[in-house]
Amino acid sequence: MEFKIILDFLKKLKKNNDREWFTDNKKKFVEAKDAFEPAVQQLLDGISKFDKRLAEVEPKQCIYRIYRDIRFSKDKTPYKTNFGAVMGEGGRKSANAFYYIQIEPGDNSFIAGGLYMPEADKLKKIRQEIDYNADDFKKILDKKSFKQYFPEMEGEKLKKAPKGYAPDDPNIELLKHKSYIVVHRFADAQVLADDFTKNCIKMFKEMKPFNDFLNVAIS
Numbered sequence: 001m002e003f004k005i006i007l008d009f010l011k012k013l014k015k016n017n018d019r020e021w022f023t024d025n026k027k028k029f030v031e032a033k034d035a036f037e038p039a040v041q042q043l044l045d046g047i048s049k050f051d052k053r054l055a056e057v058e059p060k061q062c063i064y065r066i067y068r069d070i071r072f073s074k075d076k077t078p079y080k081t082n083f084g085a086v087m088g089e090g091g092r093k094s095a096n097a098f099y100y101i102q103i104e105p106g107d108n109s110f111i112a113g114g115l116y117m118p119e120a121d122k123l124k125k126i127r128q129e130i131d132y133n134a135d136d137f138k139k140i141l142d143k144k145s146f147k148q149y150f151p152e153m154e155g156e157k158l159k160k161a162p163k164g165y166a167p168d169d170p171n172i173e174l175l176k177h178k179s180y181i182v183v184h185r186f187a188d189a190q191v192l193a194d195d196f197t198k199n200c201i202k203m204f205k206e207m208k209p210f211n212d213f214l215n216v217a218i219s
Helices: 002-015 019-024 026-047 120-132 134-142 144-149 188-192 196-218
Strands: 083-087 098-103 109-115 180-186
Touching: 002 026, 002 098, 002 188, 019 026, 026 083, 026 098, 026 196, 098 196, 109 188, 109 196, 120 134, 120 196, 134 144, 134 196, 144 196, 180 188, 180 196, 188 196
Parallel strands: none
Antiparallel strands: 083 098, 098 109, 109 180
């Protein structure tokens, strides 16, 4: 039920992305926001059963504001048309690999995890860990139950081999990544299904070894 309230509000916001409409419909926004918080709490409760790092994390630490920063953007629409939450140590300010959910109408919802565009020193450490323990990393990525939800890593890659690695390195395609993230997308009908939260938690559990590998690398 909570996801229907959220999707319904965001559909209307997408068509009326201006301050006047938003002000007139502030009550609807608050209802949707109030529905998203317990949904994130349910996810945190489920994740913390297998990842104790998240046991003390609260939804308010995780949820992004709906207001867009338009100072340096050509797109001047004032509001995001999605609800998103980063579930990691420290919530959305997590410096480690995270679990993420984004709810957006038009079959644009997804969950994701890993590290998005890490700083240069972290990226160097991840590549080094892959170089040293490529077989362990490949075992995680190639596990049948993992691949069922996350067929491949996504995000930008370098066109050439990163500094310090040979172009013919057997793991060069893994080393070229600038982000180490995996994603699973959902249609609106799936988001509205009774088992959506349960399915997300199941997928996040499959994601944990991937996050663990990255966290060991940057620690």
